[in-house]
Amino acid sequence: MTTVYNFSAGPAVLPKDVLLQTQQELLDWHGSGMSVMEMSHRGPEFTQIIQEAEADLRDLMAIPAHYKVLFLQGGATTQFSAIPLNLIGRTGKADYVNTGHWSKGAIAEARRYGDIHVAASGEDRQFTYIPDLTRWQVRPDAAYLHYTPNETIGGVEFQSVPTVGDIPLVADMSSNILSRPVDVSRFGLIYAGAQKNIGPSGLVIVIVREDLLGHALPLTPKLMNYQLVADNDSMLNTPATFAVYVAGLIFKWLKAKGGVAAMEQINIAKADKIYAAIDGSQGFYRNPIDIACRSRMNIPFVLHDDALNAAFLKEAADHRLLQLKGHKSVGGMRASIYNAMPMDGVDALVSFMQDFAGRHT
Ligand code: PMP
Numbered sequence: 477m478t479t480v481y482n483f484s485a486g487p488a489v490l491p492k493d494v495l496l497q498t499q500q501e502l503l504d505w506h507g508s509g510m511s512v513m514e515m516s517h518r519g520p521e522f523t524q525i526i527q528e529a530e531a532d533l534r535d536l537m538a539i540p541a542h543y544k545v546l547f548l549q550g551g552a553t554t555q556f557s558a559i560p561l562n563l564i565g566r567t568g569k570a571d572y573v574n575t576g577h578w579s580k581g582a583i584a585e586a587r588r589y590g591d592i593h594v595a596a597s598g599e600d601r602q603f604t605y606i607p608d609l610t611r612w613q614v615r616p617d618a619a620y621l622h623y624t625p626n627e628t629i630g631g632v633e634f635q636s637v638p639t640v641g642d643i644p645l646v647a648d649m650s651s652n653i654l655s656r657p658v659d660v661s662r663f664g665l666i667y668a669g670a671q672k673n674i675g676p677s678g679l680v681i682v683i684v685r686e687d688l689l690g691h692a693l694p695l696t697p698k699l700m701n702y703q704l705v706a707d708n709d710s711m712l713n714t715p716a717t718f719a720v721y722v723a724g725l726i727f728k729w730l731k732a733k734g735g736v737a738a739m740e741q742i743n744i745a746k747a748d749k750i751y752a753a754i755d756g757s758q759g760f761y762r763n764p765i766d767i768a769c770r771s772r773m774n775i776p777f778v779l780h781d782d783a784l785n786a787a788f789l790k791e792a793a794d795h796r797l798l799q800l801k802g803h804k805s806v807g808g809m810r811a812s813i814y815n816a817m818p819m820d821g822v823d824a825l826v827s828f829m830q831d832f833a834g835r836h837t
Contacts, residue, residue, distance in 0.1 A: 481821035484799035485628050485774060485812040486651070487671040489821075494725045496728075513720040517714050525717075526710065527679035529724030536727060536735055546682040547710040547720050552578075552650045552669035555680055556585035559646055559665065559701040563689040564590040564730060571643075573596040575711040576603040576627035577805060578648060589693065595621065603630045609638050610728050617743045619643040620664055620784055626771055628672075629803040631763070633771035637662045638734070641756060644688060645804050652773050653681075654730060656740040659736050664688050665700040670719060670771070679719035708728075709809070730815065740816050746813050746822045747772040752827045760833040776807030784836055789830075795828050 482489040505512050508521050515522045530545050537547060548554070559582075564570050568590045572583045574597040585593045595614045596607040603609050614621055621643050626633040629652040637658065638645070644664025653668040660666065664683045671677035682702065691705040698704055698712065733739060734781040751770060754777050761777045765772065779788060790807065792800050802810040810826060 478796070479795040481817070481824055482798050483813065483817070483821075483825070484634050485672070485810060486669070486814075488812055488814050489816045490675065490722075490728065491729050491816045492721065492836035494498060497725055498722060513718050514550055514660045515717065516592055517711060517717050519594060521718055522721075525724055526715070529720055532724065532731060533681070534729035536654060536730055537658065537660055537683070541831065542686050543660060544682075544684050544689070544702070544706040545724075546684065546705050547715050548680045548682055548699075548705065549678055549716050550832040551678060551682065552648060552667060552680055553581065553585075554700070555648070555667045556582045556684065556701070557588070558682075559620075559667070559695075560586040560589035560592075560623065560693075561696040561700055562692045563644070563646070563665070563688060563703045565693050566619045567617045569593065569615060569618050571614050571621045573607075573612065573621070573623040573638075574599060575595070575606055575632050577803075578627055578650070579622075580630070582622055582624070582648060584593075589789060590619075593618070598632070602764070603632060604629065604764045606634060606769045612638070612640075614640055614643060616643075618643055619691075620646045624648045624650070625712050625771055626650075628774050628812075629776075629805060631765050631771040631774045631776040632769050633773065635769065644685070651747060651812075651814075652771075654739065655743050655773055657736050670723055672812070673726075673816075675717075675723035676719040679716045679723060681723075696811050704771070706797045740768050742814070743772045743815070746817065747775065748820060749822050749826050750775050750811055751815070753829050755827070757833050760837060761829065772813055774810055774812045776802050776806055776810045778802075782807070787817075787836070790831060791832060792825075792828060795824065797825055797828055798823075 502511055571764045574594050596612040598605050598607055621640050625647050646665045649666050650669040651672045654673045667682045670679035684702055692701045754763050760780050765778045800809045802808040
């Protein structure tokens, strides 16, 4: 088998052990004689799978009992609509913090459903920083405040949870969930598309405080209504069964690795190595983000001369370092190093970057 290191931003690398287990169980899950793909979502086997997945996620994130965990479909983007549909009804107003591409997407969609105000924005400096909390202008009657703890494209990450008083905080954790401990009780709602730290794309997980349910706008589609989904244990229709199964295996893998606190230490060490390679390159590589909010998950960097980009990507691929091309909106390169990226992959990238710089300076 060809070993590669896959730095894709998502769908992204998954743990080898989980893929192997998926392969072993593909035709016959635990002696059932069936693949998980073939099982009724209401049968005892799948019921066990989804209940264990939820229990393991609750353990990993220490999710309090008064929060619901929902397994939904349509990726994080569908939640850009579902969140205002479900939560804006209390006051008709919601505030958003704009730290980049994905914040903007959430804001644009929310504008369809009510009075949306941008409480703070990093656009004046091309989203290379997070505006200071003291300058956020949050309306006291906002039904919620939405932010993006990690901007997957820009590579900007909040290093702590903003304090916003009593206004329910809503977070798009698609690209940093389970990469570090978070105090769930600080949030009204957390959501995350699965294809980075959770599993196969399409699945999206919503963790929502119970008291926020029950205010959905009348036009909310049934399948997006959190209250109805919660009342039906995420089985209002057929869930993404195979994706839930793989997510459950990832949760067990994470627990076996020591959980999110242990993962955070590894993630810090991995990110530090790449930033050190960038900062120590005497300007050959550059990351434009304020040091205090550099992402541990997605590290964009540019080469001092764009004319070298094609050679960098080709030689990296020759070294089996794949999917390093940056998003077209920022150019250059991006190394996404989610939980499943092993330290060996980071070491291989760093030594390649140093070698490449040495040969092209
Ligand atoms: N939010 C963030 C932070 C993301 O990184 C992404 C996907 N890269 C999305 C939302 C959109 O997710 P999806 O494609 O699953 O709808």
